[in-house]
Amino acid sequence: EDQVTQSPEALRLQEGESSSLNCSYTVSGLRGLFWYRQDPGKGPEFLFTLYSAGEEKEKERLKATLTKKESFLHITAPKPEDSATYLCAWMDSSYKLIFGSGTRLLVRP
Amino acid sequence: DGGITQSPKYLFRKEGQNVTLSCEQNLNHDAMYWYRQDPGQGLRLIYYSQIVNDFQKGDIAEGYSVSREKKESFPLTVTSAQKNPTAFYLCASSVDRGNYEQYFGPGTRLTVT
Numbered sequence: 057e058d059q060v061t062q063s064p065e066a067l068r069l070q071e072g073e074s075s076s077l078n079c080s081y082t083v084s085g086l087r088g089l090f091w092y093r094q095d096p097g098k099g100p101e102f103l104f105t106l107y108s109a110g111e112e113k114e115k116e117r118l119k120a121t122l123t124k125k126e127s128f129l130h131i132t133a134p135k136p137e138d139s140a141t142y143l144c145a146w147m148d149s150s151y152k153l154i155f156g157s158g159t160r161l162l163v164r165p
Numbered sequence: 166d167g168g169i170t171q172s173p174k175y176l177f178r179k180e181g182q183n184v185t186l187s188c189e190q191n192l193n194h195d196a197m198y199w200y201r202q203d204p205g206q207g208l209r210l211i212y213y214s215q216i217v218n219d220f221q222k223g224d225i226a227e228g229y230s231v232s233r234e235k236k237e238s239f240p241l242t243v244t245s246a247q248k249n250p251t252a253f254y255l256c257a258s259s260v261d262r263g264n265y266e267q268y269f270g271p272g273t274r275l276t277v278t
Binding site: 101 | 206223268271
C-alpha cells in the first residue's frame with residue numbers, strides 16, 4: 057500500500073536554529089513531490105514541487121531537496137512566523153496526491 | 166484576485182441532515198478536488214473532477230456526493246449516510262489532473278451533533 061511518512065511529528069526550535077524535516081514514501085510510479093505549509097484552521101499553501109532526484113528549490117529560509125526515496129525541507133535560521141504544519145505529498149502514477157500527516161513546527165523567539 | 170473560495174467557514178448540523186459545502190474558483194482550472202482532514206491524519210481524497218459534468222470517486226467517497234455543472238463550481242454534499250462527518254473539508258483546484266500543483270481553499274469546518 058502506498059504510504060507517506062513525515063518525521064518528526066512535531067519540532068520545536070529556537071529562532072535562528074536551523075533544522076530539517078523529512079518526508080519518505082513507498083509509492084509506486086512517482087510523478088512528483090509537493091510541499092505545503094498549513095496554518096491552524098486554514099487551507100494548505102503551496103510551497104514547492106520537485107520532480108526528479110537531485111532537484112532542489114528554495115524560497116526565503118526554506119529549501120526542498122529530493123532523493124529517490126525521500127525529500128527534505130531544510131529551514132535555515134527560522135523565525136517565529138515560520139511556525140506552521142508542513143505537509144508533503146507524493147503524486148502517484150494515477151496523478152493522485154498521497155499526503156503525509158505533517159510536521160508541526162514551532163519556532164520560539 | 167484569483168483564488169478558491171469556500172463557504173461557510175464553520176457549519177453546524179444535526180445528525181441525519183444532509184449539508185452542502187460550497188467551492189468556487191476563478192483560476193480557470195479544469196480539475197477540482199475535495200479532501201477531508203482529520204486531526205493527526207493526512208488529507209484524504211473524497212471526489213475529484215477533471216472536466217465539467219464528470220467526476221470520479223476518491224478513496225473515501227461513501228456518504229458524499231458532488232456535482233460539476235460549471236467549471237467554476239464543485240459543491241460537496243455530506244449525506245446522512247456518512248457515519249463520521251465531523252471534519253475539516255478542503256477544496257482544491259489545479260490546471261488539470263496532470264503534474265500540476267493543487268491550490269487549496271480556506272476550508273470549511275463541519276460539526277455534526
